[in-house]
Amino acid sequence: MNKKEKKLLMRIIIAGAIFFLAIPIHNSEKLGLTFLQAPIFKYIEFSAFLIAYIIIGGEIVLRALRNIKSGQVFDENFLMSIATIGAFILGEYAEGVAVMLFYQVGELFQSYAVSRSRRSIAELMDIRPDYANVMKDGKLIQVDPDDVAIGDTIVVKAGERIPLDGVITDGRSALDTSALTGESVPRDVDTGDSVISGCINQTGKLTIEVTKVFGESTVSKILELVENASDKKSKSENFITKFARYYTPVVVYAAIALAVIPSLIIGASSLEVWKVWIYRALSFLVISCPCALVISVPLSFFGGIGGASKSGVLVKGSNYLEMLANTEIVVFDKTGTLTKGNFVVSEVNAINMSKDELIEIAAYAEDYSSHPIAASIKKAYGKTIDSSIIKDIEEIAGHGVQATINEKIVLAGNIKLMKLKNIQYEEKIFTDTVVHIAIDGAYAGNIIIADEIKADSAQAIHDLKAAGVKQTVMLTGDAEAIGKKVATQLKLDKAYTELLPTDKVEQLEKLMKEKSSKAMLAFVGDGINDAPVLARADVGIAMGGLGSDAAIEAADVVIMTDEPSKIATVMKISRKTLRIVKQNIIFALGVKAIVLILGALGYTDMWGAVFADVGVSVIAILNSVRALKV
Numbered sequence: 001m002n003k004k005e006k007k008l009l010m011r012i013i014i015a016g017a018i019f020f021l022a023i024p025i026h027n028s029e030k031l032g033l034t035f036l037q038a039p040i041f042k043y044i045e046f047s048a049f050l051i052a053y054i055i056i057g058g059e060i061v062l063r064a065l066r067n068i069k070s071g072q073v074f075d076e077n078f079l080m081s082i083a084t085i086g087a088f089i090l091g092e093y094a095e096g097v098a099v100m101l102f103y104q105v106g107e108l109f110q111s112y113a114v115s116r117s118r119r120s121i122a123e124l125m126d127i128r129p130d131y132a133n134v135m136k137d138g139k140l141i142q143v144d145p146d147d148v149a150i151g152d153t154i155v156v157k158a159g160e161r162i163p164l165d166g167v168i169t170d171g172r173s174a175l176d177t178s179a180l181t182g183e184s185v186p187r188d189v190d191t192g193d194s195v196i197s198g199c200i201n202q203t204g205k206l207t208i209e210v211t212k213v214f215g216e217s218t219v220s221k222i223l224e225l226v227e228n229a230s231d232k233k234s235k236s237e238n239f240i241t242k243f244a245r246y247y248t249p250v251v252v253y254a255a256i257a258l259a260v261i262p263s264l265i266i267g268a269s270s271l272e273v274w275k276v277w278i279y280r281a282l283s284f285l286v287i288s289c290p291c292a293l294v295i296s297v298p299l300s301f302f303g304g305i306g307g308a309s310k311s312g313v314l315v316k317g318s319n320y321l322e323m324l325a326n327t328e329i330v331v332f333d334k335t336g337t338l339t340k341g342n343f344v345v346s347e348v349n350a351i352n353m354s355k356d357e358l359i360e361i362a363a364y365a366e367d368y369s370s371h372p373i374a375a376s377i378k379k380a381y382g383k384t385i386d387s388s389i390i391k392d393i394e395e396i397a398g399h400g401v402q403a404t405i406n407e408k409i410v411l412a413g414n415i416k417l418m419k420l421k422n423i424q425y426e427e428k429i430f431t432d433t434v435v436h437i438a439i440d441g442a443y444a445g446n447i448i449i450a451d452e453i454k455a456d457s458a459q460a461i462h463d464l465k466a467a468g469v470k471q472t473v474m475l476t477g478d479a480e481a482i483g484k485k486v487a488t489q490l491k492l493d494k495a496y497t498e499l500l501p502t503d504k505v506e507q508l509e510k511l512m513k514e515k516s517s518k519a520m521l522a523f524v525g526d527g528i529n530d531a532p533v534l535a536r537a538d539v540g541i542a543m544g545g546l547g548s549d550a551a552i553e554a555a556d557v558v559i560m561t562d563e564p565s566k567i568a569t570v571m572k573i574s575r576k577t578l579r580i581v582k583q584n585i586i587f588a589l590g591v592k593a594i595v596l597i598l599g600a601l602g603y604t605d606m607w608g609a610v611f612a613d614v615g616v617s618v619i620a621i622l623n624s625v626r627a628l629k630v
Helices: 003-026 039-069 076-089 093-124 218-231 235-267 271-288 291-310 318-325 355-365 372-381 415-420 457-466 480-490 501-514 528-536 549-554 566-600 606-628
Strands: 132-136 139-143 153-156 166-170 173-176 187-189 206-210 313-315 327-333 339-350 390-396 400-405 408-413 433-439 442-453 471-475 494-496 520-525 539-543 557-559
Touching (some): 003 039, 076 093, 076 235, 076 271, 093 606, 291 566, 291 606, 313 318, 313 566, 318 520, 318 566, 327 501, 339 372, 355 433, 355 442, 415 433, 457 480, 457 566, 471 480, 471 501, 501 520, 528 539, 557 566, 566 606
Antiparallel strands (some): 132 139, 132 153, 153 206, 173 187, 313 557, 400 408, 408 433, 433 442
């Protein structure tokens, strides 16, 4: 409990004690306590109830007055103040205090539920580093992460949190990434690996070269996403806000009509008649307070966002959570999304030389290239390259490279390069990326590079279809044979290949026309070239662990684990959240309608009104908290 909640609890206890001490005097006739019926006790009763009212309800009356002054008349504070002051005027002191007392109990319950939800997310996202150990002149200096520059060297000891994104220059360790990804299994890292801020170094000491300033680091962006998530309201929340704006003045005027019209018809001159209908009107006001709706709907979405965060998925707003529940088509990028984007040499086909010799000559030809395919060939070679024997390197855009190695002219590239240089080769259809090699004008063989499919990609497609997604589609810039192979393996409904970034946007536009009017389309990607498509889709989902900054910035949902199966998880969370929201709306409005009719007809008094209002709020809040549990 925070300080505010503790103060409210103390006021409830004090006001409650005074209230219950005054009850015997209030009910002295019913209880047969004649000595409490003396005139002096009437003053004591009024004073006790008034003190209790000021303690428990004074704040609400002052709030109502401040709101009226600022032009915000019709809210729950106004309803409570009018109803309870009216009860005092009618001599119903006990009921006036009871309304405020139980209303504040409901407020305490609401505050605790919201704090619990916030605390749950705060614990999960407690990843902001307090300091960074910077190496300067051979000494470690502890500084604020904001003061560390790109290129600085930091040291992270075992048990410490990595303060900034960077590359390990020395050391190996296991990292606890659970706060970022929800993944409980530690990630092993070694020299040369990239690491992201927010992870906890579990075992060895790491020396890291900083690659991003704190404001641009992963941890900073995640915290910003979570802090701003509640700014973007869902349709349900906007509906409740508009509903309360019109609903409150309507019920106030209805209460006035309930107090005046029957009194004028039945007996305009009878004080008792006026008293009966004014009492019913005041009960009507208490019942009509829309607290349950105003509290529970945003709380449900807040819980849903918290639940998604626990699973390693960051949703940038409750509107996106609502959209995910109505997603009909999910479109995927291939490399880095469905596949690892981690190219490996899967096959070597050599002609008139050994496989090792072909890999060696290809590695030398690709020595100056930083392309992932070139990197995979150099990794497969695994030896130090003597750059002194490499000459006359020429990169032929869209084709490959030509280099002179040991006085031999070597070509390494795609089929277009072989055709360009008139190299004779055997025609064959490949379903993976192929690097063709030619030496001194003669075809020497080829190296097949495969991009591994992520372990959970097939499960992701299966889960999405089970969740009711009608179409799963892949858009890729890869060759048709490669794209079709991946699509077949994963059982995707459609695959569009050999697409440029602009082609992807055009294809997405066509798919948008295929969905039904109220349905949504989600696009999942990870690269810089995916940013335009992520921004265009109804819901953009980025792979946040290894994805580019541009993709994460453009996306509405970020999957920190890089696991496509989490898309189905967050959809389940969104649908559960929406079910809870609908339950709360139907329950709150249904109970309100019934009790309002009963109150207007005189079948329930102000006590019943209090329990109807506070009871509905408490049940709705309890239901909302369920959204946190995944």
